[in-house]
Amino acid sequence: MxxxxxxxxxxxxxxxxxxxxxxxxxxxxxxxxxxxxxxxxxxxxxxxxxxxxxxxxxxxxxxxxxxxxxxxxxxxxxxxxxxxxxxxxxxxxxxxxxxxxxxxxxxxxxxxxxxxxxxxxxxxxxxxxxxxxxxxxxxxxxxxxxxxxxxxxxxxxxxxxxxxxxxxxxxxxxxxxxxxxxxxxxxxxxxxxxxxxxxxxxxxxxxxxxxxxxxxxxxxxxxxxxxxxxxxxxxxxxxxxxxxxxxxxxxxxxxxxxxxxxLLFIDKQGRSGTEAPWAAGRNGKRSRSVFRDRPVGLITSIGPEHPAHRWKDSVTSGPEFVTWIVDGFAQGAFPWFTKFKAEVLDTRWVEPLIDAFTLHARLEPVLSRLEITAEVALLDATRSSTLPTHGKEQEDGQGAYQALVEAGIPFELVCDGLITAEQLDRFRVLLAPNVQRLSEQECRTIAEWVARGGALVAACETSLLTEDGARREDLGLADLLGVHLTGPVRQSVRNNYVALVGEHPLHAGFTGAQRIIGGTQVVPVQAADDTTVPLRFVPDYPDLPMEEVYAREAPRDPAVVLREHDGGGRSAYVAFNLGSIFWEALQPDHGRLLADTVRWALGGHTSVQVDTPGIVDVSVYRTPRGSALSEVAVCLVNLTNPMTMRGAIRRTLPSGPVSVSVPVPAGADVTSARLVLDGSDVAVNVSDGTAEVIVPCIDLLEVLHLTFAPSSTREKS
Known part of the structure; x- marks a missing residue:
């Protein structure tokens, strides 16, 4: 005592x-x-x-x-x-x-x-x-x-x-x-x-x-x-x-x-149920999308979090809470850990906690002088709603988030209700997987942004409702997207497929397939003449008896509608619940279609891309906007583990090799490429304005730090 x-x-x-x-x-x-x-x-x-x-x-x-x-x-x-x-x-x-x-x-x-x-x-x-x-x-x-x-x-x-x-x-x-x-x-x-x-x-x-x-x-x-x-x-x-x-x-x-x-604190102390481990980073992105000028901390408990049970006087898996901390600070939310009870009955948390905080301390000198940036933004459906469809909005957002993480595409969040020209001009692509409630002003702001060269990828019932939840006769973004409703949205659709028609770069990821699985929520639309329709719905047919399971008609109604706008902007509309069906069923074609549509929307613009056999959550830090780009730091958080899609983490599996492609500023050369935590320099291959680096392997976290200098300066030196 x-x-x-x-x-x-x-x-x-x-x-x-x-x-x-x-x-x-x-x-x-x-x-x-x-x-x-x-x-x-x-x-x-x-x-x-x-x-x-x-x-x-x-x-x-x-x-x-x-x-x-x-x-x-x-x-x-x-x-x-x-x-x-x-x-x-x-x-x-x-x-x-x-x-x-x-x-x-x-x-x-x-x-x-x-x-x-x-x-x-x-x-x-x-x-x-x-x-x-x-x-x-x-x-x-x-x-x-x-x-x-x-x-x-x-x-x-x-x-x-x-x-x-x-x-x-x-x-x-x-x-x-x-x-x-x-x-x-x-x-x-x-x-x-x-x-x-x-x-x-x-x-x-x-x-x-x-x-x-x-x-x-x-x-x-x-x-x-x-x-x-x-x-x-x-x-x-x-x-x-x-x-x-x-x-x-x-x-x-x-x-x-x-x-x-x-400063702000996020009291989301760990995984709830089967929540994905990237939810920690999402919390940081959400706060930053609302208050970019305020430091935000992510409170992490060393004990388990569960929606139905409370085991506050306990310790969870070290790899799990360390991943929560690391993914949080990689996405800009500084670490805060909490321990309930000063008496220590189980010390298994101490060394993992020290390791996680030490990683943050080691990275701080590099990351603190840079800002997080991305070419792609995911529109976050945050408006409180009593509508029964609001839960589906959240599932569509989760599916889109998972697809972008799997694809190695860095992205930020934009909060609905805060859609401004200043916010959108930070990005090249805005992904709205099923953001139903948009005001007339928000629809105009998005349309004006696309006219300036932005790109919108929208799906399902995006903009079908007003800000107050009233149903529109047509999509609020219909004129921009080049689609118009032809009937009510179909719910609980079974045995739905979309066929690949004609030839289009969007088909490249589906070599060997004539059609892929469609959605369970289908929006009937007519496409404008100046659009391209690379995927069409196969008309309904039975799923039983088995002898009757075959298509009777040729593909007909638009499933994906693409449009290129005069000012260099692009738009894409997916006429089914692509995000939520991916989140529910985790069929790879849905994730690939979502990611490839975003890549198409980027057009000729290059962005940081990461390719790895595992699952890596990516964030990109760069020299603050308004100054010449001289540094880029790519944070790679390895989420590969035996239970990746169930949230719980027993151990992290090393992932690699990891290919990282970073655009080189015009008129500049790469002057150094270094792995911050490993402490080693890495080789850089520059081709067509893109620097490619191979990171041999990452355990939980690695940061690739690139520096640039004007070509003329380098030649004189």
Missing amino acids: TTLDPAPERSTAAPADRDWPSWANRWTQLTFTEDDPLHFDPDFWLDVMRRSHSNATCLSAGGYMAFYPTRIPFHYRSKHLGNGDLFGTLAQGAKKMGMAVMARIDPHAIHADALAAHPEWAALDENGAPVEHWAFPGTYITCPFSTYNSDFLTDVAREITREYDIDAVFANRWQGHGISYSPAAARAFREDTGLDLPRGAFDPDDPAWRAWPTWRRQRLSALVGLWDDAVRAVKPHVRFIPNLGSIAAHDLDRQLVEKHYP
Whole structure:
């Protein structure tokens, strides 16, 4: 049993650093449990921080339970704390190592004595009874719109900021759980909307239910401002940064982010169910598509994440959480790991964690001066929707994501709702696999971009609905794509095929086949005269009895429609659910058709291409836009493992050789080609303006770093 040291003296030696969000990019988070004061070993944790090159830490301080000697009434203190200071001990040790320190508070529940003294703090159910905690009876859920958050938690944040040398306060589970029918919430909702709080099951036609999400977001956003202003009034460099949790980044008010969010965190701590390992990198891309100027961190747990089970006091496979961390930072989300409970009952996570963070530290000198870029963007369907088809939109996005990863095509995300000329001009190709809800302005913006030379690849019901979910008579992008609806969309189609007709480069990947599998959702369209139709649907025929399974008619209706526009732009329309059927059935022809259509859309423009026998997630870093291209770094994250399509990772299988093709800037030569982690130079073959490098083999991660210089400069030297 360990006895904690008394509360340490408050550190005043280290100067406050207002710029800490720009360099705090490797985080150790430790979430204490009530009995941790009995078993706490601060030297172990400080050693982990040192060996992992962590430069920031997030430590449990208070809220539901205080791990420091608080003086605020009803701020429950760990019964094992005694005269010690669990939070202060580690905070002071981290500060001595030059780390940023963030104090974690969790306001989602209170103990019975606080409820008795302040019943107004509790969330109430529809019958007016306090909501007891679902997992720990005898404690109660707080109402986020009560004085618990606005007054009590503000006092807690001020106390921690005043008494400790910290840089930020981090709030977890602060948004509430469901609707609280407390008097405070009911009164505020009525004042702002003129309505009573919604009751019963969700009803999209109920004005109260329609008003609830926006009202909730606005009220919670105001809390962020209140808390941030409160801690900054105590120490100007300290920030209050709440966990986004269920509030997605694309739903945040941009002015709020500018003022109160110096950096963002993604609380998606690991794989859920059979989620693909590239989901970590997707999280980074999503945040960057909304807030490109804000650093974003990916919180990763060393324990398993499961949608139906919680094993928080456990350790998952080292290769799995390391891959999650590495794929996240390769796609621009700096690493943050979290450990629940300071007592260490299983040390198998330590060395893998140190390896992952060390990789980030080694790459930081190269990647930190470059920006992620891509020629291709995937349009992300993020608008909240109660439509039954919204789930299909997500499956189409996942299938498209998987196909691009398998094809070795680097890409970024563009968020619907943020489709602007500035966003689109960053890319040559926009892939919209089934983004149903697009506004008239968004459709115009896309059409104008194609007229300037951009290329659109759209599929299925993309643009069939307005921004508000109303159904259009025709696709909103019909005139651009050169297709028009001829009937209702067909659902649950069986035994569907598309035939290769004529001769077209899009057929190259299907040598030997006259037709390939089609979709289960078919959009009947007529193609304009100035389009090319390289694939057509085979008219329906039975799938039983087996003797009747043959085509009766020649291929007829357009399945893929291609168009070349006057300004050099291109468009492609796939008249079936290419993304979702690939995600569901994983038939290789669907993935190949999607990737090859994107390559056709690129036209003569070359982009970074990666070819490998395994599966590699690619990201491309380059010299910031607006300056001459002098460096390109290609990150290769090896996702090849025995269970690749089920998400779980037991071990990573080495992959190689990996062929990487990088366009050479006009009038420039390649001056160096180096594998950053291996430390070796590699041979470069330059042909037709493209540099090809063979990376012999990668384990989990490798980065190819190329530098360029103007040809004339090189000749003079």
